[in-house]
Amino acid sequence: MQISIRNFTKTFDATTVIDDMNLTIRDGEMLALLGPSGCGKSTTLFTISGIHRMDKGQLMFGDRDVSGLPSQKRNVGVVFQNYALYPHMNVFENIAFPLTVRKDAKADIDREVRAIAALTHISELLERRPGQLSGGQQQRVALARALVRKPDVLLLDEPLANLDAKLRLEMRSEIRRIQLETGITAVLVTHDQVEAMSMCDRIAIMKKGEIVQIDTPADMYSNPRTSFVAGFLGNPPISFLSGIAMENAFSVAPIKLRVPLVPQEGIADGTQLKLGVRPEHFGPEGDIAVEGRIAFAETQGRENLYDVALADGSVLRSIQPAGRNWALGDTVRWHIDSKSVFVFTDDGQRL
Amino acid sequence: MTRNFATWPIILLLTVLSLPLFIMYLFLLVDTFSNTPPGSLLPNEFTLEHWRFLIDPTITGDIWKPTLTTFLFAASMMVIVVSVSATAGYALSRLALPFRRFVLSGIMVMHAFPSVTLIIGVFLVLQFAGLYNSLIGVILVKASLMLPFGIWIMKGFYDAVPWEIEMAGVQDGASRFTVWRRIILPQVKPGLLSLALFAFIDGWSEYMLPRILAPSSDFEVLSMYLNTVSDPNSSTYNFNIFKSVGLFYTLPVLALFVLFQNRLMNIFGGGTKG
Amino acid sequence: MRASSPHRANLLGLAFMTPAMVLLLGFFFLPVVLTSVFAFTNMSTATGISGGSYVVTGNLLRSLTDEGLDAKTIDALGQSNYVIDQAGLERARAAGVDAKFVAEIAERLKDRSFTSSSAFERELKTLPSRPTRVRDLKIAAGAFEQSVLNVRYASRGEMEAALSHMLENPPEGAIERIATASYTGWTWTTDNFKNLAIAPDTWRIVGNTVFYVVLTLAFNVAVGLFLAITTFYLPPAGSGFFSVLWLLPRITPVVLYAVMWKWFTWEDGFVFNIAQDLGLPAFNYMKGSVASAWTVVILVNGFVGASFGMILFSGALKAIPVQQLWASEVDGASRWQQIRYIILPQMRWPILFVTSYQTLSLLSSYEQIWLTTNGGPGSTTTIWALEAFKTALNNYTGNLQYGLGAAMALVLVAVGLVLSIVYLRLFRFDEMMSKPKIEF
Numbered sequence A: 001m002q003i004s005i006r007n008f009t010k011t012f013d014a015t016t017v018i019d020d021m022n023l024t025i026r027d028g029e030m031l032a033l034l035g036p037s038g039c040g041k042s043t044t045l046f047t048i049s050g051i052h053r054m055d056k057g058q059l060m061f062g063d064r065d066v067s068g069l070p071s072q073k074r075n076v077g078v079v080f081q082n083y084a085l086y087p088h089m090n091v092f093e094n095i096a097f098p099l100t101v102r103k104d105a106k107a108d109i110d111r112e113v114r115a116i117a118a119l120t121h122i123s124e125l126l127e128r129r130p131g132q133l134s135g136g137q138q139q140r141v142a143l144a145r146a147l148v149r150k151p152d153v154l155l156l157d158e159p160l161a162n163l164d165a166k167l168r169l170e171m172r173s174e175i176r177r178i179q180l181e182t183g184i185t186a187v188l189v190t191h192d193q194v195e196a197m198s199m200c201d202r203i204a205i206m207k208k209g210e211i212v213q214i215d216t217p218a219d220m221y222s223n224p225r226t227s228f229v230a231g232f233l234g235n236p237p238i239s240f241l242s243g244i245a246m247e248n249a250f251s252v253a254p255i256k257l258r259v260p261l262v263p264q265e266g267i268a269d270g271t272q273l274k275l276g277v278r279p280e281h282f283g284p285e286g287d288i289a290v291e292g293r294i295a296f297a298e299t300q301g302r303e304n305l306y307d308v309a310l311a312d313g314s315v316l317r318s319i320q321p322a323g324r325n326w327a328l329g330d331t332v333r334w335h336i337d338s339k340s341v342f343v344f345t346d347d348g349q350r351l
Numbered sequence B: 001m002t003r004n005f006a007t008w009p010i011i012l013l014l015t016v017l018s019l020p021l022f023i024m025y026l027f028l029l030v031d032t033f034s035n036t037p038p039g040s041l042l043p044n045e046f047t048l049e050h051w052r053f054l055i056d057p058t059i060t061g062d063i064w065k066p067t068l069t070t071f072l073f074a075a076s077m078m079v080i081v082v083s084v085s086a087t088a089g090y091a092l093s094r095l096a097l098p099f100r101r102f103v104l105s106g107i108m109v110m111h112a113f114p115s116v117t118l119i120i121g122v123f124l125v126l127q128f129a130g131l132y133n134s135l136i137g138v139i140l141v142k143a144s145l146m147l148p149f150g151i152w153i154m155k156g157f158y159d160a161v162p163w164e165i166e167m168a169g170v171q172d173g174a175s176r177f178t179v180w181r182r183i184i185l186p187q188v189k190p191g192l193l194s195l196a197l198f199a200f201i202d203g204w205s206e207y208m209l210p211r212i213l214a215p216s217s218d219f220e221v222l223s224m225y226l227n228t229v230s231d232p233n234s235s236t237y238n239f240n241i242f243k244s245v246g247l248f249y250t251l252p253v254l255a256l257f258v259l260f261q262n263r264l265m266n267i268f269g270g271g272t273k274g
Numbered sequence C: 001m002r003a004s005s006p007h008r009a010n011l012l013g014l015a016f017m018t019p020a021m022v023l024l025l026g027f028f029f030l031p032v033v034l035t036s037v038f039a040f041t042n043m044s045t046a047t048g049i050s051g052g053s054y055v056v057t058g059n060l061l062r063s064l065t066d067e068g069l070d071a072k073t074i075d076a077l078g079q080s081n082y083v084i085d086q087a088g089l090e091r092a093r094a095a096g097v098d099a100k101f102v103a104e105i106a107e108r109l110k111d112r113s114f115t116s117s118s119a120f121e122r123e124l125k126t127l128p129s130r131p132t133r134v135r136d137l138k139i140a141a142g143a144f145e146q147s148v149l150n151v152r153y154a155s156r157g158e159m160e161a162a163l164s165h166m167l168e169n170p171p172e173g174a175i176e177r178i179a180t181a182s183y184t185g186w187t188w189t190t191d192n193f194k195n196l197a198i199a200p201d202t203w204r205i206v207g208n209t210v211f212y213v214v215l216t217l218a219f220n221v222a223v224g225l226f227l228a229i230t231t232f233y234l235p236p237a238g239s240g241f242f243s244v245l246w247l248l249p250r251i252t253p254v255v256l257y258a259v260m261w262k263w264f265t266w267e268d269g270f271v272f273n274i275a276q277d278l279g280l281p282a283f284n285y286m287k288g289s290v291a292s293a294w295t296v297v298i299l300v301n302g303f304v305g306a307s308f309g310m311i312l313f314s315g316a317l318k319a320i321p322v323q324q325l326w327a328s329e330v331d332g333a334s335r336w337q338q339i340r341y342i343i344l345p346q347m348r349w350p351i352l353f354v355t356s357y358q359t360l361s362l363l364s365s366y367e368q369i370w371l372t373t374n375g376g377p378g379s380t381t382t383i384w385a386l387e388a389f390k391t392a393l394n395n396y397t398g399n400l401q402y403g404l405g406a407a408m409a410l411v412l413v414a415v416g417l418v419l420s421i422v423y424l425r426l427f428r429f430d431e432m433m434s435k436p437k438i439e440f
């Protein structure tokens, strides 16, 4: 089921949280809504689910306008961040609840619940109360309950935020597996870029109630449209250098750095620019030399992480395979891979 | 709890302060089972005669009918308070209502507001409604006077239920009523139970309202019965019998209190506003 | 456009609110309205609470004389007329007067009227079939007697008609004046407030009320705090015992509680006996002296209220991180210093809260006083709420003055309303009203 949000505006007590948003989620895809805290991800999600009303705009499920319909009539499954299981019902009753309110036959309910429990690997837990389950198990129950009545859309609001690192890893692939198996259209809200990149077909990055870019994870990473997007994706994060345009090159005069600007369009000399260099594109190999001092070194096992302080005080981050090790305070002359850098205008737009 | 200080000075102080209460309640209990010679403080014989009123209606009049009336009174008032508070509290906590803020502040003012001041107005309302001197009238008044408190308490309990549970219910296709009935209500059971207990105890002990609003009706609650027994001018006046009747009257409340002390503690500080 | 309006009604919400609203309107809002309305009437047992009728009574004549109505009119009002009309004939027949005689009266005297019984009886004696016995004659005459005295007229019009019938040429405006004065129902007036303002008792009672509220409150807060802090330092068994003991007055039915205090302080009561044994003055402490009566009143109410403070303060105490206490002990603080510098400063809000809340309930609590000292000795322990209650609903003379009582209650209602609104602001309760999150 394709979902389209058109010209969506949402206001809480005179503060506009979402302003004229447009977003299309393709049938059967899993889309991540990624953005910093408070940018309006949950608001968007709750609007799709029918908990919030749109102040302006239109919401289409396929070619059906559902803007005015309450949750009960939208057939949307939601997994809440804290799972929102019904504490007084056992797992079976929790999962069966959507079917019992629909007044399905008892035998059907039993069959459906057991089927979905098998899919989510919680068949042995059906008699337990939510309070007797671990976080990951509660997560699966919530997922089962959201899926049991075969919703057209599955919405997940930070489903992994309350899990420990290992479980998170496991549930990431679990959720993706279940989504693929059921072929359901899904929206995942998260502020964790790794989660978004590893689980989803496409990512929509949000900032202050607007969608800044929507793309596949790979495109988003290698081709960010703004410095915000570039800064949001990637771990360790990209580092930025400030400079000016000088003779078709990005230039930082004090350290005599010149990086040619790839699009040869005339950019007025003296324009303020920002250069984004991902850590993997700064190291012993490369084409443009920069000299600096190791200001920070961290071993991550397979890789080492370095902060290199340049002469003017700015810092470039680098990630290098373990083996050849530099020590804190070493002076290094490393290179930037000029084909892989991003140049942004001062207000963050990619050139 | 810290253990660095001696406790005996505290116990001593507390005991002195509590002495009047302790003596009153101790003698209440002792006197019902004993006789005390005139002019003496201490009893000199054990007896069950003060409890004979339970089986012998000639002593103070039949006690079982007022007991039943009191039970009916307290129970119906409890049912009204709990059911009306359970619905109104939910509506105020969770549902969109016209003038919601206004209604809510109104209820808060009524909650803080000493309702007994309205007794004269209530008296007039009952007169006009033709409910003066009737059990139903007193029940309605008593329940209504307790409503702001009940609604407030219940709203507090509803407020503590996570919104997500409710959203999940709606998402699962249930109507708001079904969500309330099957998901939210079970979450506030402790609140319902506390409120019910509190309302029952309050209704069981009520004296003023029946006395003022139904002075000459044919139903008699235990508080009025007790007041008659305690009248020094009455022919059957006997202090120890009075104490026995009083203890008999208080026992159910005491039992509830002892059984549910922890629940009631929360609500006795009902002024905490939820 | 589906802009969400702030007043979007949820049908379920309306249905859920309706029972509560009906009851609250009926027994909160309406009483307030009625109290305010009737505060401006002279309603009492004598006037009834529904409409009245018009009656000229002997008392009224006397007070009209005092107010200077001329003697001739008063006289005339007191007089009887004898009118031979159809109604009179019916009455005569019903009274068993000889039918022949009645017929004669009808025939000869129809539509005549006499202003005195002697004139009428003289006329009757001239009739052929008059009864022989004087008593029968008087009965026959009595049947035709008409007087406004003690006759109840349903409307003002009827009363005025009767009056003009009775009075030959009344002075200007006299009829209206008498009719107004003869009304037995209640009337609108602001006298209640005027009388309250000038009555010397009013200020005494106000003084009593303030005295009572301040002292009881002080007792409640001080003892509540003391109990909370001491039980906090006690092992669970001890603190449990004392909290239950102090909660007992709150759950004991007030009738029993009041009589227990009587037993404690009355003549031949517990304290009485002890005092006697010790050679101290022994008397009925509840009513025997003003000082002892006040002490009893404050203790009776204080013991009920202390548990409220105790519970709230205990809650607040438990919220203090225990590390703070340990830290202070490590620093060498004595217990008193711990209380003074660690605990009390954190009790400010609970104390303020208990104070405000209890002020309101004490202002209007008269049940315990009513059942113990009943405001005595004299009216030394009478507080405003008790006086209002007695005036309107419970006095011995039997003439309940609803209007005056309502006026007194209205004063309390106003004070209560203002205070509760102030408290709501003070404690920012309006911040607890968040909007519903499900918007459909």
Ligand SMILES: Nc1ncnc2c1ncn2[C@@H]1O[C@H](COP(=O)(O)OP(=O)(O)OP(=O)(O)O)[C@@H](O)[C@H]1O
Pocket (backbone or CB within 6 Å): A012, A013, A017, A035, A036, A037, A038, A039, A040, A041, A042, A043, A044, A191, C437
């Ligand atoms: N019911 C509400 N009333 C007023 N403001 C609200 C309400 N709900 C959300 N907001 C505001 O709207 C903005 C967006 O909130 P939202 O919950 O959508 O953020 P989010 O992107 O989900 O953040 P997070 O990652 O922290 O969950 C926030 O600034 C929040 O304060």
Ligand SMILES: [Mg+2]
Pocket (backbone or CB within 6 Å): A041, A042, A043
């Ligand atoms: Mg969120």
